[in-house]
Amino acid sequence: MAKQGLKRQQNRMALMLLTPALATILIFTTIPAFTTLSYAFFHWDGFQRGSFAGFENFSRLFHFPFREQFLIALRHNLLVFVGIFLIQTSLGIFLAYALFKIRRGQRFHRTVAFFPVIFSLVIVGYTWQIILNPFFGPVNYIFHSLHLDTFARSWLGETSTALPTLVFINLWRWVGFPTIIFLAGLNAISTDYVEAARIDGASEGQIFRKILFPLLAPSMTIVTILTFIGAFEWFDLPYVLGGSSGGPAGATDTLALMFYRLSFGSVDSIANQIGIGSALGVLIFLIVGVGATLGAKWLRGREVEA
Amino acid sequence: MIRIIGSKLFWRSVLIFNAISVLLPVFFLVNSSLRSSTDFANNPMQLAKHPYWHNFAQVWQNGDFANFLKNSLVITGGSLVFILAFGVGAGFVLGRYQFRGQNLILGFVLTAMLIPAKLMILPLFIQLKWMHLLDSQIGLILVYASGSLPAAIFILSGFFRALPVDLDNAARMDGASEGQMIRKVLMPLVKPGLAIVTIYAAIPIWNDFFLPLVFIQSPEKKTIMQGLTIFFGEYASQWGVLFAGLMIASLPLIILYLILSEQFIKGLTAGAVKG
Amino acid sequence: MKKAHRHIRGLVAAMIAVSAIAVPVVAASSAHASVELSFWSWRPEDTAFWTAETAKFQAATGITVKYTPYVATDYNATLATALTAGKGPDVMQIRAYGGMSSLSDAGNFIPLTSKEVPMLAKMAPGTLAGAQGYKDKRQFGVPYSTSVLGVFYNPDILSKAGVTANPTGWAGLLSAMDKVKKAGYTALAVGTGYAPGLEQMWGAISPAFYGGNAFFKSIVAGSTNFNDPAFVASLKAETQLFPYMPAGASGLDYNTQRALFANGKAGFYIGGSYELSYFRSLNASANIGWFPSPAAVAGGARYVTNWADGAYAINAKTTHKAEAMKFLNFIASKPLMQDGANQLGWIPPVAGISSSEPAITAMQRKIPTMGTPFLTLVGFRYGAPTSSSIMQPGFQKVASGALTVEGLAKSIQDGVATWYAPFTK
Incomplete structure (x- = not known):
């Protein structure tokens, strides 16, 4: 009897405590997500929904004039993912290992390494914009005074350097994040393995290659998946630095920027294309969702138990 | 070569080099905010020997920054209230009760975690309009709350699950109701979890400029990051003033980080680091 | 329950x-x-x-x-x-x-x-x-x-560079810029970094090449299109100005380029009447002259783009x-x-x-005789993609060598034809 009373009390409690959270998520995340999906299947005139369109919006994405933009943006997202993954991950492991080796002052260096992560991308973007300004910025000032004039260029303004420069700024802002994750991974590895290897006469390099690095696989999985999601939803930094058209000349355009333009219109025209924009939104979500799920599955399978 | 890489000196210099490259741009930002615009235009690389505080005065008078900061505080704080209150409740139920459909609910929450608000900005826009929640701080707060709740529930349910079952039984034996048990016994024990969720949710909300850009129209309701983008258009080449604006916008977080860096690191990497 | x-x-x-x-x-x-x-x-x-x-x-x-x-x-x-x-x-x-x-x-x-x-x-x-x-x-x-588009110039720099009379033909303008450049000044204070500025500069110089109002009427009616050699020639003319832009032109933003001109560092600025107030706010005493865009060949027809x-x-x-x-x-x-x-x-x-x-008065006086509409702005902004949204990044691509002017003309035509009815007939 008492047990049943408790059960009933718990049921009531569960309902009461779950409802607000689940209702909020339902109303402001789940329902709009399904609405996005439905928008993609209709014709739109401005913000007015028209007739049913089937897959027309999706197919228009793959036809002129959207195809070219779409493919360029997709290529940029891929390049950004590869670039960030290679540079940021290796630098992250490198820094994490440095922190792992150095105990005295570790706290200070950890704090410093993570510092840029807390900054808003608006602040990061504007600060670097001034730092890299070809006329008034300190970077070119230094290059000029060192007579390295070929390096004194318009880093964000030239189509060939704009995207790599954005990746570099992203690196400055974010490398502390994988560093901390890899450091946590290193710290979680039992010292027994390392001690045993050391007694067997293994060098530091061998210990890292043969023991530490393979055991970092779980951290690697997490960093890879987060980098993948971040790269394919990349919006804030290119928007702040290149505007909604991914300037210069679309050199920093991404899928998310294209989605924004289709949804709200571009700089010179208010005409928007909600149907095609929603189709693109669905595609981005599919790329990210399927890519992250499959990637995680594959990477998890390769992890060794620590 | 191998010996050099093995030495502590090498790794220490790596860290020092990293610290310099991280801090140099920040130092540049602070230093330039204390120089007059013409001084900066003449030579971008000089120390501010005589701090030019006038920049800050100008930002404060013309930039509406006090109001922007207040709005950001209201929106971040308001979102946190919803996230913590709703997240603790749901986290408790999912972490401590066993019932049918639990996995279904967990699946629902985890799926929501994967959907970024950015990609459904249009339906949200039209839905908020229909709910009369556009250009309203409460509308923005609810969207943010919904965005952070799944992760908050996930993190908090982990904390609740980790507490020994005997705690509940002992409290129930003493005649505590379920509600009393949560408040008096369990809540104090999941405080570290609350700290993590707070930072995990608050920093991205404070730093966001995209949702306010679309959902907030009235100039007097704009947030600090949104305000900053307008400010940059207006003071285009008055470098000193721009730097001062950037400083004022980033100072609150910098100060908090200097005091609570460990919590920040834990909170922002929550979900990515186990335990 | x-x-x-x-x-x-x-x-x-x-x-x-x-x-x-x-x-x-x-x-x-x-x-x-x-x-x-x-x-x-x-x-x-x-x-x-x-x-x-x-x-x-x-x-x-x-x-x-x-x-x-x-x-x-x-x-x-x-x-x-x-x-x-x-x-x-x-x-x-x-x-x-x-x-x-x-x-x-x-x-x-x-x-x-x-x-x-x-x-x-x-x-x-x-x-x-x-x-x-x-x-x-x-x-x-x-x-x-x-709004009126045309050529702003700095009389002091021009006289120092030995340019005595305002050029009336395209070749004359280019040689004037050459002289200014050789005299050690920035010839043209327009960069490729600010994409809308490229379209505005084109808007100023182009009617002389495509032939003003007659071409405007026929392209709006759909009897010719953007692949027309006259239109391509107007795009080509703009590229002839690129060598006179300052070093780092691709990173030149709107405010910096206007500041270059207003502060007496450059000989020419090709843009709109709405720039004057900003020039004045930077430098109230700036000496600024204005003349209508030159003819394709000296003595030919000149146009003043306005809208x-x-x-x-x-x-x-x-x-x-x-x-x-x-x-x-x-x-x-x-x-x-x-x-x-x-x-x-x-x-x-x-x-x-x-x-x-005075510059504004000069513009005002030319409108009745030389006025012509801004082709891309007046005619082709009613649907997406607009001609402007293709032209602006297009010029940036041309500047970096990634696109030819013929290719740019074609992409404008193909883009606008997706929504502009007279082109689909």
């Missing part, structure tokens, strides 16, 4: 209540005080002007006006979302032609007649057309200025219609237009106002 239901209802009610309270609180705060109109614009540069003018308006009527400028590149999206949200300002600056038509067609503005705004009766039909809808042809805004720059409109959802109309009439009044002409370089759409700025 019943009790649980009540709990849920309570919670839902609480959530709705919280959201419901927020809206009226916000609304109530502005209702109390004496009327304050909100007024949006894409010109942060004009803040001082409007602060002074709205103060005059308040002194006369007791109505306060709050001027809020947005960054020009963000303005369209901001205004479109605000109006669609049923919010937005009471009075606002709107773009001309296709830049606003989708907003006016959606019923966002109060239609105007000369009954409410008598000054409209004194404006030319060509000017008024800039603030009429695409489908709904009623008048939705009060035009304030005709209605924009207009001021009233939000259909305003709760202060009478006050907003008063303010609109204040904007359309001769004293304000006179101030605009003197301080902002306006060329007002009504007769009898001349600017204290």
Whole structure:
């Protein structure tokens, strides 16, 4: 009897405590997500929904004039993912290992390494914009005074350097994040393995290659998946630095920027294309969702138990 | 070569080099905010020997920054209230009760975690309009709350699950109701979890400029990051003033980080680091 | 179970209540005080002007006006979302032609007649057309200025470089730039970093190459298209100016390029009449001359590209219609237009106002004889992709060598043909 009373009390409690959270998520995340999906299947005139369109919006994405933009943006997202993954991950492991080796002052260096992560991308973007300004910025000032004039260029303004420069700024802002994750991974590895290897006469390099690095696989999985999601939803930094058209000349355009333009219109025209924009939104979500799920599955399978 | 890489000196210099490259741009930002615009235009690389505080005065008078900061505080704080209150409740139920459909609910929450608000900005826009929640701080707060709740529930349910079952039984034996048990016994024990969720949710909300850009129209309701983008258009080449604006916008977080860096690191990497 | 239901209802009610309270609180705060109109614009540069003018308006009527400028590149999206949200300002600056038509067609503005705004009766039909809808042809805004494109020059630098007479032909302009460059100055203070500036520069020089009004009429009618050799030649002409841009031109932003010219560092600036006020704000005593874009061959026809720059409109959802109309009439009044002409370089759409700025007066005088519409802005902004949205990044690609002018012409044609009916026939 008492047990049943408790059960009933718990049921009531569960309902009461779950409802607000689940209702909020339902109303402001789940329902709009399904609405996005439905928008993609209709014709739109401005913000007015028209007739049913089937897959027309999706197919228009793959036809002129959207195809070219779409493919360029997709290529940029891929390049950004590869670039960030290679540079940021290796630098992250490198820094994490440095922190792992150095105990005295570790706290200070950890704090410093993570510092840029807390900054808003608006602040990061504007600060670097001034730092890299070809006329008034300190970077070119230094290059000029060192007579390295070929390096004194318009880093964000030239189509060939704009995207790599954005990746570099992203690196400055974010490398502390994988560093901390890899450091946590290193710290979680039992010292027994390392001690045993050391007694067997293994060098530091061998210990890292043969023991530490393979055991970092779980951290690697997490960093890879987060980098993948971040790269394919990349919006804030290119928007702040290149505007909604991914300037210069679309050199920093991404899928998310294209989605924004289709949804709200571009700089010179208010005409928007909600149907095609929603189709693109669905595609981005599919790329990210399927890519992250499959990637995680594959990477998890390769992890060794620590 | 191998010996050099093995030495502590090498790794220490790596860290020092990293610290310099991280801090140099920040130092540049602070230093330039204390120089007059013409001084900066003449030579971008000089120390501010005589701090030019006038920049800050100008930002404060013309930039509406006090109001922007207040709005950001209201929106971040308001979102946190919803996230913590709703997240603790749901986290408790999912972490401590066993019932049918639990996995279904967990699946629902985890799926929501994967959907970024950015990609459904249009339906949200039209839905908020229909709910009369556009250009309203409460509308923005609810969207943010919904965005952070799944992760908050996930993190908090982990904390609740980790507490020994005997705690509940002992409290129930003493005649505590379920509600009393949560408040008096369990809540104090999941405080570290609350700290993590707070930072995990608050920093991205404070730093966001995209949702306010679309959902907030009235100039007097704009947030600090949104305000900053307008400010940059207006003071285009008055470098000193721009730097001062950037400083004022980033100072609150910098100060908090200097005091609570460990919590920040834990909170922002929550979900990515186990335990 | 019943009790649980009540709990849920309570919670839902609480959530709705919280959201419901927020809206009226916000609304109530502005209702109390004496009327304050909100007024949006894409010109942060004009803040001082409007602060002074709205103060005059308040002194006369007791109505306060709050001027809020947005960054020009963000303005369209901001205004479109605000109006669609049923919010937005009471009075606002709107773009001309296709830049606003989708907003006016959606019923966002109060239609105007000369009954409410008598000054409209004194404006030319060509000017008024800039603030009429695409489908709904009623008048939705009060035009304030005709924008004119042409060549600004710094007389001091030109005379130091040995350029004695203003060039009248294209070759003459290029050789003048050559001389300025050799004299150690920046020849042309326009960069490829600011994409809209590239279209405006093209807008200034192109009519001489494609042949002004006749070509405009035939391309709008669809009897020729953007692949026309005359159009390609006009694109080609722009690329001949690239060598005269300063080093680092691809990173030159709008403000920096204007500052280069205003501060006497460059010989030429090809752009619009609306730049003058910003030049003056940077350097009040700058010595600035102006001449119409040169002919393709000296002695040939010259054109002065001009269009209605924009207009001021009233939000259909305003709760202060009478006050907003008063303010609109204040904007359309001769004293304000006179101030605009003197301080902002306006060329007002009504007769009898001349600017204290000699360059503006010079432009005004040329319009009747040399005037021609801005092809891409006036003709092809009613659908997406607009010719401008392809041309602007297109020129950047041409500058970096990634695209030929023929390729650019073709991509403009292909893009516009997706929505422009006369091209699909």
